[in-house]
Amino acid sequence: MRGTEPVVRVARVTKAYGALRPLRIEELTLLPGERVSIGGIDAPGAELLVNLVTGASLPDDGDVHTFGRRTAEITSADEWLAWLDHFGIVSERGVLLEEATLLQNLALPFSLEIDPVPPDIRERASALARECGMPIEELGTPAAALSPDLRIRAHLARAIALGPRLLIIEHPTGRVPESAREALARDIARVCEARALPALVITNDDAFAAVLATRSLTLEGATGRLRPVRKRWFG
Numbered sequence: 001m002r003g004t005e006p007v008v009r010v011a012r013v014t015k016a017y018g019a020l021r022p023l024r025i026e027e028l029t030l031l032p033g034e035r036v037s038i039g040g041i042d043a044p045g046a047e048l049l050v051n052l053v054t055g056a057s058l059p060d061d062g063d064v065h066t067f068g069r070r071t072a073e074i075t076s077a078d079e080w081l082a083w084l085d086h087f088g089i090v091s092e093r094g095v096l097l098e099e100a101t102l103l104q105n106l107a108l109p110f111s112l113e114i115d116p117v118p119p120d121i122r123e124r125a126s127a128l129a130r131e132c133g134m135p136i137e138e139l140g141t142p143a144a145a146l147s148p149d150l151r152i153r154a155h156l157a158r159a160i161a162l163g164p165r166l167l168i169i170e171h172p173t174g175r176v177p178e179s180a181r182e183a184l185a186r187d188i189a190r191v192c193e194a195r196a197l198p199a200l201v202i203t204n205d206d207a208f209a210a211v212l213a214t215r216s217l218t219l220e221g222a223t224g225r226l227r228p229v230r231k232r233w234f235g
Contacts, residue, residue: 005068006031007166007198008053013062014224017048022060024224025049028217030166030200035192037201037209038226040219046170046202047093053168053200054087055080067165088159088197091170096143096154102129103139105154109161128157131194133187148175149184156188160195167192167199173208185211 010028023045030036051057052064055071064071074080096105104114106125132153152172173181185208192199203209209216216229
């Protein structure tokens with residue numbers, strides 16, 4: 001059975017970040033096995049929320065707990081860098097080596113020796129590509145030539161490569177054509193289900209969230225309250 005200890009618990013958090021108002025979250029709980037989407041957050045606010053959950057930033061007020069630990073208790077750089085291994089982050093802010101092939105980019109979590117990719121690493125990278133719904137024939141394509149859909153899938157593959165405990169997905173559909181979003185949402189959900197991987201999804205794409213998330217919320221910026229969103233589907 002899945003545990004009941006929250007993966008993420010945010011309580012009465014306020015954090016200023018240069019917007020008209022600070023980021024406020026009154027209460028957020030993400031349980032094991034859940035995929036929770038949050039809408040109503042702009043790109044800078046989404047980056048800030050990712051930083052709060054991972055402990056890269058601390059709130060001005062309130063508390064953030066991940067995996068039962070208060071992030072403010074992580075006090076050394078070495079401890080925080082080790083803590084980051086718990087998280088897989090899917091974001092367009094992530095770096096792909098543009099001149100390297102998709103295969104080489106997927107090999108990087110396992111080895112820095114990517115020219116050429118060793119046979120055992122090639123096998124692991126190819127398995128990641130299949131798991132994340134990428135055609136094997138695209139493995140030789142330079143990252144700079146990948147479609148927006150495949151770029152996000154590449155970020156997904158690298159995020160899950162080393163077995164994180166929480167997947168954080170930050171505004172993934174901004175450049176993805178609408179026609180490709182449903183399949184992307186279903187593939188991410190499939191990956192999370194197969195790995196029993198909880199996910200925090202920050203997106204203003206309600207249709208995408210309706211397919212991917214087990215629970216959809218939207219943030220009221222002035223109050224910090226998260227209210228449920230009724231699911232709707234593509235089409």
